[in-house]
Amino acid sequence: MEDKREIKVKVMNLTKQFDELLVLDxxxxxxxxxxxxxxxxxxxxxxxxFLNSLTKLYQPTKGEILIxxxxxxxxxxxxxxxxxxxxxxxxxxxxxNIRFGLxxxxxxxxxxxxxxxxxxxxxxxxxxxxxxPDQLSASMLQRVVIARAFATxxxxxxxxxxxxxxxxxxxxxxxxxxxxxxxxxxxTVIFITHNIEEAVYLGERILVLTNKPTKIxxxxxxxxxxxxxxVSEDFVNxxxxxxxxxxxx
Amino acid sequence: xxxxxxxxxxxxxxAFMTIVAFMSLLLVWELVARFTNAGMFLPPASEIISKFVExxxxxxxxxxxxxxxxxxxxxxxxxxxxxxxxxxxLGVSMGYSKTVxxxxxxxxxxxxxxxxxxxxxxxxxxxxxxDQSKFFIIFLxxxxxxxxxxxxxxKNVDHVLLGAARMLGASERQVFFxxxxxxxxxxxxxxxxxxxxxxxxxxxxxxxxxxxxxxxWLIVMGMTNGNTVQIMVGMLAIGIVGYxxxxxxxxxxGRLCIWNQQQGI
Amino acid sequence: xxxxxxxYKYRILSVCSVIAVLFIWELVTDILHLISPxxxxxxxxxxxxxxxxxxxxxxxxxxxxxxxxxxxxKIALGGYTVGVLVGVPLGIAMAWNRKFEMFAKPxxxxxxxxxxxxxxxxxxxxxxxxxxxxxxxxxxAAFISATINSYAGIKRTSQVHLWVASTFGASKRQMxxxxxxxxxxxxxxTGLRLALGSSxxxxxxxxxxxxxxxxxxxxxxxxxxxxxxxxxxGMITIGxxxxxxSTVLEKLQNKYVxxxx
Numbered sequence: 013m014e015d016k017r018e019i020k021v022k023v024m025n026l027t028k029q030f031d032e033l034l035v036l037d038x039x040x041x042x043x044x045x046x047x048x049x050x051x052x053x054x055x056x057x058x059x060x061x062f063l064n065s066l067t068k069l070y071q072p073t074k075g076e077i078l079i080x081x082x083x084x085x086x087x088x089x090x091x092x093x094x095x096x097x098x099x100x101x102x103x104x105x106x107x108x109n110i111r112f113g114l115x116x117x118x119x120x121x122x123x124x125x126x127x128x129x130x131x132x133x134x135x136x137x138x139x140x141x142x143x144x145p146d147q148l149s150a151s152m153l154q155r156v157v158i159a160r161a162f163a164t165x166x167x168x169x170x171x172x173x174x175x176x177x178x179x180x181x182x183x184x185x186x187x188x189x190x191x192x193x194x195x196x197x198x199x200t201v202i203f204i205t206h207n208i209e210e211a212v213y214l215g216e217r218i219l220v221l222t223n224k225p226t227k228i229x230x231x232x233x234x235x236x237x238x239x240x241x242x243v244s245e246d247f248v249n250x251x252x253x254x255x256x257x258x259x260x261x
Numbered sequence: 262x263x264x265x266x267x268x269x270x271x272x273x274x275x276a277f278m279t280i281v282a283f284m285s286l287l288l289v290w291e292l293v294a295r296f297t298n299a300g301m302f303l304p305p306a307s308e309i310i311s312k313f314v315e316x317x318x319x320x321x322x323x324x325x326x327x328x329x330x331x332x333x334x335x336x337x338x339x340x341x342x343x344x345x346x347x348x349x350x351l352g353v354s355m356g357y358s359k360t361v362x363x364x365x366x367x368x369x370x371x372x373x374x375x376x377x378x379x380x381x382x383x384x385x386x387x388x389x390x391x392d393q394s395k396f397f398i399i400f401l402x403x404x405x406x407x408x409x410x411x412x413x414x415x416k417n418v419d420h421v422l423l424g425a426a427r428m429l430g431a432s433e434r435q436v437f438f439x440x441x442x443x444x445x446x447x448x449x450x451x452x453x454x455x456x457x458x459x460x461x462x463x464x465x466x467x468x469x470x471x472x473x474x475x476x477x478w479l480i481v482m483g484m485t486n487g488n489t490v491q492i493m494v495g496m497l498a499i500g501i502v503g504y505x506x507x508x509x510x511x512x513x514x515g516r517l518c519i520w521n522q523q524q525g526i
Numbered sequence: 527x528x529x530x531x532x533x534y535k536y537r538i539l540s541v542c543s544v545i546a547v548l549f550i551w552e553l554v555t556d557i558l559h560l561i562s563p564x565x566x567x568x569x570x571x572x573x574x575x576x577x578x579x580x581x582x583x584x585x586x587x588x589x590x591x592x593x594x595x596x597x598x599x600k601i602a603l604g605g606y607t608v609g610v611l612v613g614v615p616l617g618i619a620m621a622w623n624r625k626f627e628m629f630a631k632p633x634x635x636x637x638x639x640x641x642x643x644x645x646x647x648x649x650x651x652x653x654x655x656x657x658x659x660x661x662x663x664x665x666x667a668a669f670i671s672a673t674i675n676s677y678a679g680i681k682r683t684s685q686v687h688l689w690v691a692s693t694f695g696a697s698k699r700q701m702x703x704x705x706x707x708x709x710x711x712x713x714x715x716t717g718l719r720l721a722l723g724s725s726x727x728x729x730x731x732x733x734x735x736x737x738x739x740x741x742x743x744x745x746x747x748x749x750x751x752x753x754x755x756x757x758x759x760g761m762i763t764i765g766x767x768x769x770x771x772s773t774v775l776e777k778l779q780n781k782y783v784x785x786x787x
Binding site: 064067068069086087088090091092093095097099101103104112113115116117164 | 686687689690691692693694695696700704705708709711
Binding site for chain 3: 383
């Protein structure tokens with residue numbers, strides 16, 4: 013089935029070299045608007061470097077990244093990035109943290125207040141709005157980060173193994189919450205993980221990367237209907253297929 | 262790919278800028294000193310440096326520079342050693358035993374806020390004008406920091422470690438010598454570092470108030486005689502030795518506490 | 527419940543300890559005359575003198591205790607304020623701007639090992655024995671602590687937090703004010719406290735050497751006139767005020783600054 017959505021992100025010949033070390037080697041691919049793309053690869057293969065290049069935190073050595081057909085401009089394009097590490101600001105309360113992105117973008121106060129209320133509700137943290145990060149559990153912290161990201165209603169959301177530290181039950185719950193938010197806002201999502209099951213559960217498409225110097229090994233379409241059942245035969249087959257591809261790293 | 266020269270420049274930019282910074286400062290200084298009225302107050306850097314070098318062979322007052330420095334270091338050294346012994350002993354006792362803490366801490370907390378130099382008049386009254394009163398002042402300056410830090414370190418031993426040791430059947434004596442003391446060492450060293458700097462400052466102060474030789478004497482004599490060059494030569498010596506003391510102590514800690522990498526300044 | 531009685535027991539022990547010290551002190555001086563009053567006046571005498579000087583007694587140094595305190599505080603706070611107003615922004619700038627750091631930090635590192643006290647002779651020679659020379663000395667004492675701690679605070683800014691702001695499109699200025707400075711605030715406050723402590727110490731030193739008013743002057747004169755009771759009153763006052771100043775800042779920090787020590 014042809015994907016008729018327009019192209020949101022165009023990555024062309026992305027190469028990143030640190031002194032002598034070639035990390036990303038001529039990577040090219042497209043991401044469609046509103047698509048949920050998962051990227052899997054071996055540990056240390058430059059997935060994080062890739063995301064950082066996408067957000068201009070690293071300058072690509074060669075190649076270009078376009079969003080809506082223009083070079084990436086963090087002030088113009090609204091991008092949100094959820095890091096692997098905990099990134100809540102310890103000096104701000106939960107609601108102030110959620111407001112953080114909005115205040116950087118100079119959103120007017122009433123509108124910002126509204127958004128903060130809305131997303132506090134969506135992640136179920138309204139009761140904890142005045143708490144500080146050091147009083148919250150790990151999953152709550154990740155929820156704050158997700159609310160903070162979604163509150164800016166980004167056109168592009170990047171996530172780098174955000175659920176890696178959480179236990180399985182929590183992970184399933186947050187994955188479902190994420191899918192809801194994605195559907196609701198129509199955000200384009202690029203989601204990095206080394207957990208194959210998670211990738212198959214979430215993604216419409218899975219990119220498999222190689223070891224350093226990293227290239228795209230292959231791309232797998234995931235048409236399974238939602239909500240996906242992780243014990244269904246189709247799911248398990250797809251999962252095995254991806255796992256086999258990875259086994260040859 | 263970057264050229265070899267630009268790569269070299271980038272990596273050594275910091276060192277290069279440091280040199281530029283100093284050169285420009287010294288240049289401006291020299292010009293201002295020689296060609297403006299400020300020269301009355303601010304002798305040229307060249308004169309200060311040459312006088313400084315000269316002081317190692319030509320005596321200022323009754324002694325050469327090394328003797329002055331030596332005397333001051335001697336005073337700090339003796340007092341510091343006593344302060345370390347007393348401070349560690351007291352700090353450990355207060356940290357380990359709640360009883361000792363209850364008895365000693367209030368008295369200690371009363372003495373602590375009084376700056377060591379405020380003791381000078383009393384100290385001279387008790388010990389006279391010689392070295393003893395200076396030892397006392399420097400001792401006080403060092404002792405308080407060492408005690409506080411040792412106390413902190415002893416009190417803050419990780420409960421998990423203590424529990425583990427006791428569970429393994431260690432006697433209280435073993436717990437003390439094998440868990441409490443070693444884990445306090447980084448704190449003790451932090452205290453020693455602050456203390457040596459405080460001690461150096463204290464000896465300068467004590468010598469300024471009353472003495473016949475030493476680096477503090479140098480600068481206060483300079484003041485009395487209106488000899489700005491001598492004051493700045495003295496300050497240069499004080500700064501250099503102060504820096505060496507602080508760095509040496511930090512290096513020592515680095516050696517002895519390899520497992521504890523402290524960050525920051 | 528056992529803990530409560532234990533705490534209570536230690537409290538009593540502390541109180542007893544202080545009382546015991548005072549008692550022994552009194553015993554050894556006034557009662558048994560083991561130490562001459564020239565060496566160590568009795569607590570009773572000290573208390574007497576304290577009350578005398580608090581209530582308008584101007585002997586032997588020409589001013590009441592409150593007048594001396596006012597004189598000292600004026601100078602200390604003056605130098606301190608200028609010192610931190612210069613030091614905090616300087617520390618922040620050095621930590622935030624790499625180019626500025628490469629130029630300014632080496633110069634700062636050269637001044638740093640010189641104790642504030644060592645500036646006294648130079649300041650007095652340049653600015654006389656009045657108000658300004660002391661302000662100058664205290665400026666140095668405060669400025670150094672404030673700069674060092676502000677610098678360290680900003681340097682501790684987490685890369686991840688900066689990245690979060692950057693991805694949201696923050697300008698460098700926004701990153702400084704919304705991430706770096708809030709991160710550094712606890713350490714900046716620590717710097718302010720340390721600076722206050724150094725200022726007070728530097729003040730006492732300066733007054734010992736050259737002053738006509740102030741607590742340091744008071745105890746120096748007292749020594750020359752053989753009045754150890756006044757010396758002790760002075761020392762206690764110096765200690766108490768230093769302690770109060772530090773506690774005020776600490777309370778302010780606990781109330782308004784969220785974050786580590």
